[in-house]
Amino acid sequence: MTVEHNGAEDIDRALALLWHVREQHSEPARGRRPRLAVGRIVEVAIGVADAEGLVAASMHRVAKELGAGTMTLYTYVPGKAELLDLMVDQVLAERLLPGPGDERPADWRAQVLLYSDRTRETYRRHPWLREASRVRPALGPGHLAGQEYLLSTLDSLGLGAAQVTAAAGALGTYIDANAALEAESAHLERVTGQSDDAWWDQRSVFWHRYFPVDRHPTMARVWENGGFVLTAAEQAAQAYDFGLNRLLDGIEELVA
Template sequence: MEEFSPRILPLLWRRSVPARRAVGRPPRLSVDIVVTTAIRLADTEGLEAASMARVAAELSVATMSLYTYVPSRPELVDLMVDEVLWARGLTSDGTFRERVLLYAERTFAMYRAHPWLAEVPRARPPVGPGMLAEQEYVLAAVATLGLPVRELNRAAAGITTWVTSAARHEAESALLRRTTGLSSDEWWQQRGELWENWFDVGSHPTMTMIWNAGAFDRGADQQAQDAYEYGLGLLLAGIERSVEGDDRVP
C-alpha cells in the first residue's frame, strides 16, 4: 500500500511560510537549490539521472547530507513536478478561449522543456502550489462563461485532460527520439512492409478510403498535432454552447 508522507506538504508549500531568520552561518544548500539541480539533470539526461546520489555529486556534497533537505527520491520528484507546474505563471484576464489557449500553450512549452514529465504519473499529482494554481486557473476560465457551479469542474477537467494528454504524447515522442535515435516517421518507415505484405484492404475499408484520399500523408507527429487542435476546438465549442438556453451537456 502506498503510504502518504506528511513530510512532503511543508516542502511543497515552503514558500507560503515566512522564512525564519537564520542564526549563525547560512546553510550552503536549500530545497530550492536541490530541486533546481535535479530538474536540470532530468532535462538534459532524463528522469533517471536525477537520483539523490547524482544530485549530491553535482552539488559536491555527500549523498546523506542531501536527505537533510529532501527526505527521499519520490519526494524529490514531487517537488520537481510541482516546481515546473508553478513556473508556467498562469495568469490572464482574457476571454474564456484566450485563457484556455494560454494554458495550452504554456503546458506544451513546459513538456517540451521538461520531457521527463511524461515519465511521471499524473493520476496522483503532488498537492502543491503548482498543481492548485493550474486547477484554479482553468476553473476560473470556465467560470467566465456562466456555467452552473456543479458543471465547472467537469468542464475544466475535460480541458486539462485533453491538453495534458496531448502534451504528454508529444513529450513521449521526444523521449523515444532521444533514446532510440528515430523520429516517429522513421519508426513507421521501418515497418513499411506491413502495408505491402500484411495489410488487408478488404478488412480495413475505412482506413483504405482515408489512405487513398491522402489524409495519412502528413507525418505522425503532425497528425497528432492536427488531431489535438481539432479536438480542442470541438471541446471548447461544446462547452461554450452548453451555456446557451437549456442546451446542457448531459
C-alpha cells in the same frame, strides 16, 4: 506493486516544503553555515532529469552533483517521492499563468488556449514530466495555480459548480495527455536518432505485404482519399487542434 502510506507528519513536512517553507534549512552544526537549500536541490534535480531522464535524478546522483553526501540531502528532503513532487510543482509553476486580478485574454477560448500552449511548452522543456503520475498530484502552488486558472476561466461562463469542475477536468486531462504523448515522441527521437516519419517509412513494407485490406476497408478507403498524407507531426497537431476545439465547442453549446 507496493503502495506507500505516508503518516501525517510526513505529509505535513512535504506540504511545508511545497509551500515556500522549503527554503528553510535544517539546523546546521554549531558554528557551521548550512551548505544547501531545498530550492537549489530541486533546481539540480530538474537539470539532471532534463538532460538524462527522470530515473537519473536519484538522491545519490543529485547529491553528487551538489558535492554533498547522499544522507545530507535527506536532512532537507525526506526522500525521492518528495523530491519528485517538488520538481513537478516547480516546472508547473513555470507556466506563469495569470492569477486573480492579472491581465488575461478577453475571450474564454483564448484563455484555454493560453493554458494549453504553456502546458505543452512545459512538457517540451521537461520531457520527463510525462513519467510523473498526475493522478495524486502534489498540492503545491504550481499545480493549484493551473487549477485556479482553468476553473476561473470556466466559472466566468455561468456554468454550475459541478459543470465547471467537469469541464476543467476534461480539458486538463486532454491537454496533459497529449502533451505527454508529444514529449514521448520527442524523447524517442532523441534516444533513437530516428524521427517518427523515418520509423513509419522503415515499415512501409507492411502496407504492401501484410496489410489485409478486406479486414480494414475503412482504413484503406481513408488512405486512398488522402487521410494519411500528413507527416506524423502534422497529423498529431491536426488531431490535437481538432479535439480541443470540439471540446470547446461542446462547452460553448452547453453555455448557450
